[in-house]
Structure formats: C-alpha cells, structure tokens
Amino acid sequence: MTLEIFKAKEELRNLIDSYASLGDEKKIAAVMDLFTADINYKVYMNNFLVSDVSGRENMEKDFNKHASEVKTYFTLNGQHQVEINGNNANGVSFSQLKMVRENDGKDILTDYSVKYEDTYVLQDGKWLIKNRIGYFFIIESRVLNN
Known part of the structure; x- marks a missing residue:
C-alpha cells in the first residue's frame, strides 16, 4: 500500500466518523459540508426503500x-472498507445507531444496525460523500426506564 493510498483511507475513515459525530450533535449544516452538491442518499429499512433524497x-x-x-x-x-481509484472511491461501513424519541411522555429508544454503501470523490483536496445507501437491517425499539 502506498503512502498516498494509506492517507486517503485515513481521510475517508475520518469522513465517516465526522458524519457520525456531527450528526449525533445535530450539527446539520456541518454534516452537509461532508456531501457533494449533487449528493444522492437512499435509505432502505427491512429491504424497502423509505427515503431517496x-x-x-x-x-x-x-x-x-x-x-x-x-x-x-x-x-x-x-x-470501514474502501477501494480507491484516483479521485474516486467506494466504501462499505457498518454502524450501530441509537435514537431516542418521545412518544406519549415516554422516551423510546430505537436501535438500528446499519450497513452503508458509499461512493466518494476527492474535490478540491477534500474527500466528500457523493452517493450513500443506508441499509437498516436490524431495528429494535423499546421504552427507556430512566
């Protein structure tokens, strides 16, 4: 592995981790800076397309x-596995995502096991997500007992 490929893989891992961290903090404008202007993002839950933006x-x-x-x-x-081809790359990453929502005065925790398939491009010296498909395979919800 060349130093250039190693550096690109590290930058792409940081891109994925930044997406998660900024999203957790609800810094949506900063999350948008991780995408190309023509981003396409699809979400599948239990093999059904639920979002295509x-x-x-x-x-x-x-x-x-x-x-x-x-x-x-x-x-x-x-x-997080990536294949890099010049200024383009494809990657697969896996995440555990937890969300707490309130419903009827109770906190509901939903736990998602997610596989992301991404296409990345290097623009102006910065890796960005061009296409993302999220496959939400395992979804479990329960009331939190705080």
Whole structure:
C-alpha cells in the first residue's frame, strides 16, 4: 500500500466518523459540508426503500426535519472498507445507531444496525460523500426506564 493510498483511507475513515459525530450533535449544516452538491442518499429499512433524497439543499431540509423529531442520537462506527481509484472511491461501513424519541411522555429508544454503501470523490483536496445507501437491517425499539 502506498503512502498516498494509506492517507486517503485515513481521510475517508475520518469522513465517516465526522458524519457520525456531527450528526449525533445535530450539527446539520456541518454534516452537509461532508456531501457533494449533487449528493444522492437512499435509505432502505427491512429491504424497502423509505427515503431517496438528492441534492445538498434537500438533504439539509430532510436532516433538519428528522433531527427535530429526535431527542438524542448516539452512533458507534465499526469496520470501514474502501477501494480507491484516483479521485474516486467506494466504501462499505457498518454502524450501530441509537435514537431516542418521545412518544406519549415516554422516551423510546430505537436501535438500528446499519450497513452503508458509499461512493466518494476527492474535490478540491477534500474527500466528500457523493452517493450513500443506508441499509437498516436490524431495528429494535423499546421504552427507556430512566
């Protein structure tokens, strides 16, 4: 592995981790800076397409709406595998994502096991997410007993 490839892999891992950290903090405008202007983001839950959003402006509206409905996000990232080809790359990453929402005065925790398939591009010296498909495979909800 060349030093250039090693550096690119580290930058791409930092991109994925920044997406999770900034999202957890609900810093939506900062999350948008991680996407290309023509981002396409699809979400599948139990093999059904539930969201297909294109363009950074539409993504920001969608993310802000979602964040307004969630009290707390907590994300743990797992493995991240990438293949780099010049200024383009493809990657697969895995995450455990927890969301707390309030329903009828009770906190409801939903735990998601997610696989992301990404396409990345290097623009102006910075790696960005161009396409993202999130596969939410395992979804479990329960009332939190605080």
